[in-house]
């Protein structure tokens with residue numbers, strides 16, 4: 711069984727909170743935002759390159775810039791930023807991830823464990 715310490719807030723413990731990365735999206739170019747959106751799916755550089763129709767080395771350069779501009783240390787952290795920022799990055803109006811698409815009167819509540 712996990713001790714209370716084991717489940718103490720990881721963001722507080724490590725001082726690394728990916729939410730902060732979402733505050734810096736304005737620093738990204740249009741292309742970098744496209745790369746970040748796809749990065750949030752967890753796919754590798756090869757798949758990113760294929761989706762965007764650009765070279766894999768170009769993807770790597772974009773990812774490095776994204777990690778830097780969003781104040782993250784790793785690609786994985788940037789991917790978490792992407793997942794958190796999906797609403798801001800995704801332009802698909804039918805996307806179910808957009809909170810405003812939740813029918814009025816219904817609230818999204820965390821499912822109990």
Ligand SMILES: [Zn+2]
Pocket residue numbers: 796800801802805806807
């Ligand atoms: Zn979406």
